[in-house]
Amino acid sequence: MSLSKRIFNISNEDEFNSVALEVFHFQYKNIPVYKKYVDLFKSRKKTINHYKEIPFLPISAFKSHELKCGNFEAAAIFSSSGTTGKQTSRHFVNNLETYGNSFNLAFERFYGKVESYCVLGLLPSYLERQGSSLIYMVNDFIEQSNHEQSGFFLDNQKELFDLLQRLSNNKEKVLLIGVSFALLDFAEQYDLKSNQNLVVMETGGMKGRRKELVREELHSILQKGFSAEKIHSEYGMTELLSQVYSKGNGVFETPPWMKILIREQDDPAQLTPIGQAGVMNIIDLANTRSCAFIQTDDLGKKLDESRFEV
Numbered sequence: 001m002s003l004s005k006r007i008f009n010i011s012n013e014d015e016f017n018s019v020a021l022e023v024f025h026f027q028y029k030n031i032p033v034y035k036k037y038v039d040l041f042k043s044r045k046k047t048i049n050h051y052k053e054i055p056f057l058p059i060s061a062f063k064s065h066e067l068k069c070g071n072f073e074a075a076a077i078f079s080s081s082g083t084t085g086k087q088t089s090r091h092f093v094n095n096l097e098t099y100g101n102s103f104n105l106a107f108e109r110f111y112g113k114v115e116s117y118c119v120l121g122l123l124p125s126y127l128e129r130q131g132s133s134l135i136y137m138v139n140d141f142i143e144q145s146n147h148e149q150s151g152f153f154l155d156n157q158k159e160l161f162d163l164l165q166r167l168s169n170n171k172e173k174v175l176l177i178g179v180s181f182a183l184l185d186f187a188e189q190y191d192l193k194s195n196q197n198l199v200v201m202e203t204g205g206m207k208g209r210r211k212e213l214v215r216e217e218l219h220s221i222l223q224k225g226f227s228a229e230k231i232h233s234e235y236g237m238t239e240l241l242s243q244v245y246s247k248g249n250g251v252f253e254t255p256p257w258m259k260i261l262i263r264e265q266d267d268p269a270q271l272t273p274i275g276q277a278g279v280m281n282i283i284d285l286a287n288t289r290s291c292a293f294i295q296t297d298d299l300g301k302k303l304d305e306s307r308f309e310v
Contacts (some may be wrong), residue, residue, distance in 0.1 A: 020051035056295035062089035079131035080238040094289035102286040118147040122178030168195040187225020194227040201232040241286035259283040
């Protein structure tokens with residue numbers, strides 16, 4: 001079985017550990033900047049026999065280096081948003097099929113087939129630039145949905161409101177995925193009736209448009225505007241090829257080919273216990289041809305082996 005198939009068929013801890021170590025050794029040999037970084041941990045490298053011992057590359061490396069595992073012509077280059085003049089992250093994607101497998105399998109795991117939803121994307125800040133991995137994913141969802149009303153919305157929020165009402169009256173399943181500031185703008189202008197068939201999913205980010213809010217405050221406002229019992233969340237990054245989802249209360253769950261490790265803020269080699277906050281490190285085994293082991297700038301805490309908060 002090919003490595004990519006094995007990644008998406010991981011079913012237990014031993015399989016994850018085996019594949020993670022294989023990916024680690026492959027990337028150590030083929031990503032020069034990662035090899036250089038790992039060699040800083042040389043005394044530990046020779047004894048690495050578990051994924052928790054693997055060094056995690058600081059996420060800033062995606063801004064300063066072309067992180068390619070081997071030589072390949074990129075099928076796509078995803079880039080992060082950023083203010084003018086600032087260096088942005090770039091993710092050189094070897095194979096878009098791998099990305100498609102990752103986001104489709106993860107979504108199906110938590111929400112079922114995307115074909116059963118009318119998919120609405122309220123992502124103005126992402127639509128206004130090139131290279132967004134989120135736009136690529138949502139566009140794929142829209143195409144798969146085969147629903148004539150699926151599509152993106154920019155500033156036409158009245159049109160979105162009218163459509164959501166019609167879909168609610170028809171009792172159709174709807175996925176509304178939006179950037180936080182746009183969902184807030186909508187929630188402050190319109191009041192929707194309660195609709196059990198509507199999934200409101202925020203992707204985070206005020207993008208400089210509004211004051212940053214803690215997730216609890218954001219969700220409280222959105223719950224009122226959308227008359228929703230829960231607000232769902234998607235957590236992803238330009239540097240990743242996988243996403244994690246929360247079905248409410250800011251509790252995220254990983255698919256089987258991802259792991260979240262929490263480490264001490266002043267010691268990248270020290271794991272924190274369950275329930276204690278620290279720096280989030282992410283293993284995304286879908287990143288076979290970039291870097292699968294990333295030290296983020298986000299803080300979080302694990303609730304158990306597969307669930308965590310940001």
